Every structure is written in structure tokens, then in C-alpha cells.
Amino acid sequence: MKNNKLNYSGQKIIVGIDVHKKNWHITIIANGLKVSSLSVPPYPNKLYSFLVKHFPNGDYYSVYEAGFSGFWAHRELCALGIKNIIVNPADIPTKTKERRRKTDKIDSEKLARELSAGSLEGIYVPDKQSEGFRALVRLRRQLSKDQSKVKNRIKSLLLFLGEDVPEDINTKNWSQKYINALKELPIEVKESKQTLDNLIQYLEVIRLQLAKVIKQLRIAVSNNHEARKIVELLMSIPGIGFTVGTIIYSEIMDIKRFKNLDQFASYVGLTPDVKASGEREHVKGLSKQSNDKLKNYIIEAAWIAIRKDPALLMAYGKLKSRMSSGSAIIRISKKLLNRIRYVWNNEKTYVLAVVE
Template sequence: MLTQSNKIDFNGQHFYVGLDVHLKSWKVSIMTEKLTLKTFSQDPNPELLHRYLVKNFPNGIYHSAYEAGFCGYWIHNKLTALGIDSIVVNPADIPTTDKEKVNKTDKRDSKKIARSLRNGDLKGIHVSSLKTLEDRCLVRMRRTLAKDLTRNKNRIKSFLYFHGIDMPEAFSKSATHWSKRFMNWLRSLEFNESSAKKTLALLIDESQHLRLTTLNAIREIRELAQSEEYCNLVRLLRTIPGIGTLTAMIILTEIETINRFSNFDQLCSFIGLIPSTNSSGEKEVTGEITHRGNNFLMSIIIESAWIASRWDLVLNKSFHDYCKRMEPNKAIIRIARKLLNRIRFVLKNNQPYVCSFIK
């Protein structure tokens, strides 16, 4: 007996997949050029999604998008390896209606992503290589440890204030705090109840542990800076006033490659050193720097700008000229842009920076 079999083939047809990713489940919406096909939930597994697409829409061209967030880029990397055209998008750049803002659900979010992907409204963010991502984790860990250490020190000071303990004259200056003598003085304090002394001892032990861990992180970063991949670029960046080894490693791991920015304005936009604007008709208003950007990198560049403005004569003169018509905190933002331009020049041309001189 002859049987007829019609095998469905979606060769050349595009399918747009919007993913609303969560820890325990994904909400998936699939659309074509004209239709919304299906919205469903699945386990957080890229292979499972790929098998579903291949089984139900064989030989199709698959596109996917999801919001950048807690899950990082492993989903993107696996989807790309499976042959899916995947992008990771900034949540703030997804077109959203007022209805979608007021009535927010996972289903609406996944449909919104799929619709915007189909309409060509989404632009994927830069996804760094796995090597850069892992190096970035190490560099950022030092910052996290430094914050934890600062919090712990504040807890110790709050503990002293709570018990009405004043610091001796020998430790009146903040520069003397957390020295070996200061820590020995803390351990020598006596309280009416033993629980208070035990509490302070725990805080001191935690502080010393965090300090040693932070030093180990710095040691690991300096060792990484001497590797073949980074040593030359770190050496070049250190020729710029205000930039040391740690700052150079932050810049290199956050940016990855300077060639991803076609011009200086794109680099400033990525970091956040551009003003916000509110213009309408003939009225044009320029406000403070935008909240978009890499806040970690921006704070590092501004911190370096303060140092560079003291050592680079041209930057020093520019800073004082700006201060004649604005506050120093605003003037340093302009110096930070100038410093960033020098960083871009060094990385772009692969040559050391030469300090300018005023004739």
C-alpha cells in the first residue's frame, strides 16, 4: 500500500523568538513576519528551545533576543553555538507602550521583545569574549571586596560610637586608622559585658580577613596585567598621568577593544560622559550627564582625571579655566573627557602618551 507523506519545510522563513528569562523558567514568544504563533513557558535550557524550534519549524531561520541582566551571556553563547541568531539587548532600549508598563507580565514582556525584534527596533549590546568576561569578573571582585571592607570599617566605628568610645589623640587623624597600632588598641578595649568585646573581636577579624582577601585580589590582578595579552597595553596606558596598573586593567577589561567604537562620541556614550538633552522646536536645553553608561568605568575615569589635572600642565590649565565659569565638580567632567580622549589615542595608535607643555 502506498502512503502519502507531506513533510513541512520552512526553508528561508524567519522566526523571531522573544525570551523573558528568569531563574527557574523562561517565557517564550515566537512570531513570524505576519503572525504571532505561540507563547509558552519552558525550563531555562537553550538546547530545549532549539529542539522545539527544529521540531516544529524545521529549516527555518531563527532569531532570538533577551534582556541583559542577572543571567549574563551564557544563554546567548549557547544559542549562537546552536545556530540561532541571538542578541542581548538593553532593557531600557525596548519600545514599550503605556499599557505594557501598567500591566506588566512575563507573557507581555516576551511578546514585546519578539515584536520589537521582528520590527528591527532592537540593537544588541556588545558581548565580550569569554576570556574578557572572566578577567572582568576578577577585576570587579576587587571593587566588591573594597566596598565590603569599607562597610566593615564603618560598622566598627558605629560600634564605638554606640558605646560612647572616643578615639585617642594618637588616632585623631583618619590616616592613622586601621594601622597595626589602631587594631591593637581596638582589641585592648574593655566593656562591661563580655558579649560586647566578642562582638568587636568578630568585627576586627572580619576586617582583617577582608583586607587580606583584597590584597590577594590585587596581587592576582597585577599578575594578570603582566600576561602577554595585557602587558603592552598596560604599559602604554600607564604613560598617561593618573592611570596606574589597576586603573589600566579596569579600562581594558571593561572596554575589551577600542576598535568597537567608531568614534570618540560612541566611547563617551558607552561610559556615560555625555550630557542629557531636552530639545523641542527652537528650544534646546542641555542638562547634566546622562544616567546611561558604565558607572564603574565612569567613576574610575573621573577619579583619574583629578590626579591627571595635577600632573599634566595642559589639563591643569584647562581645569582652572573651566573653574572660572563653573563648579570644580562640573569642570572635572570636562577634564575626564579630555583624559578619555588621550586614552583612546594611546589604545588606537598603540603608542605611549607624551605629556604636553605650555609655551
């Protein structure tokens, strides 16, 4: 009597997952052939049950793009025995027709195809504790941006009304005394006054929330030995304070994942975007593939660092003699990355160089 029981033992079952809130579109490749393309409920255990039923005892491999869905699905897939990776969408090789015609089915097929070909490399996935710390740091950044937006709305309103306001309207930090002065402005039209009062109240709510989050961050850092150690090391570098130090730590988490400075700079986004054809090579500026949450703060820190570090100031002067100030500060930013990498890898406080 024949044994018709399926057994995929020792065979790779590749699954490309296009993740959405209501469903996942999956494409399955087995032995180099596309065998299934369908939608399944958006739960790792449902996908696992489908694989076990239709491809029993197989070695399951899956991939999905980084995005709104975060890392929870990755952790559950791995816990179920599925070897999953998450990839940066910009790193996925894409055919011209796939760019022109984008559907869930095409996206999942592309992921399965490239995973099967071995051309995909997974991104770094932090543990839950690190992910939580990163979320709090990013919330501080978002609140800071919201605060700036409300200040700009207040400034725009006052300019539109032709009101005379104190000169420090353009300063970065508004004191409570200054905000109280804005409340007392004698605006004639009732509705205009109400608009200003509402904007000021909104600003004060954001300020309170921002202060609360900053306090929570300081507590989180002080209670985490590794975070406290690394942030203190980073703060020994000119241009890096507590805020930037926590941003760098939360976005990197593990400096060892970068084998060299070029890999680190590429992740941050401080490498050139080069277009080469034959013997011609054209540099189009900084690469668009970057961690914007990190890059902008590193560049801002570099501007502060050249005022505090004599060696960086001297290097900036030499660079500026042969290029624009913007190009020069990008070079200084990469030097700053090298300092960050050094103190983190060697766990040594940064010592200012002496220029003779």
C-alpha cells in the same frame, strides 16, 4: 499525494526570550505574525528542539535582555545555529502600557516585536577568557566596597560608645599597626568589646581576600600579552594606576567597538541627558544610562590627573572660571577618555604636554 511536511526554509523565525532561572517565556513571530507565546525549560537545546520541531529549516533569530543570566546562553544559542543578540534593557523601545503592566509574556512579546522590526542592537559580548578576567576585577571592586563598609561600622560603633581613637580613623588606608591599636582599646562592657573584635576580625578576613585577589590580578595581567600591553599603556596616562587601568581594560576589552569619542563617552556615561521639545532644549545633567563600574573611576582619575598633568590643570582652571568644579571635572573626564582612546588605538605611550 500531498506532501504535508513543514518547511520554513528561507523564512525568519523571531524569538523574544524573557529569561528566568526556572523557565524562559518565549514569543515567536513568523512572517510578521505572532504565532506562539509559551514557557519552555531554561536551556538553549530545549528551545532549539522546539524550533526545529515546529518551524523546521527556518532561519532562527533570538534576543534576550542583559542581566543575571550572563552570556552562557548566548554562546550556546549561537553554537546551535540560532542568531542571538543580548540587549541593554534601557535600549528597548517600550510602550506606556508596557511600563505600567509588566509580565513575562509582555516582556517576551516586546523583545520579539522590536527584533522583528530591526530596532534592537546587541551589546558587546566578551569571550570566556575576557569574561573571567572581568569577573576577577569586579570581585576586587566588591571586596574594596565591603572593606569600606566594615570600616564605617567600626567608626560608627566607636563614636556611639564615645571612645577616643587615633585621628587616622578617617584615613582611607588603615595600617596593621593601627588595627592592632584598635584591638587594644579598653572597652569596659564585654559585649561591646566582643562586637568590636568581631568587626575587626571580619575586616582582617576581607583584607586578606583582597590582597589575594590583587595578587591574582597582577599574575593574570602579566600572563596575558594583550592585557599587559594595554594596562601599561593606560598607566602612562596621569591619574591611572594599575587598579584603574585593569578596570578600564576589563570593562572595555575592545576599544575598536567605539567609532568615535562620543560613542565611548556615551557608553561610560559622560554625556548629557537632554530633553528637547520644539525650540526648547533642557540639559538635566549626566545621562542615567552609564557603566557605573567605569564612570566613577574615570571621574576619580580625572581629579588625580589635574594634579599631575599641566595641560589638564590649565584646562580645568579655564573651565572652573565659568562653571562649577563638578561640571568642570566632568569635562576633564571626557578629555581623559580621549587620552585613553588615543593610547589604546595607537598603542603609544602618553606623553605629558608642556605648558609654556
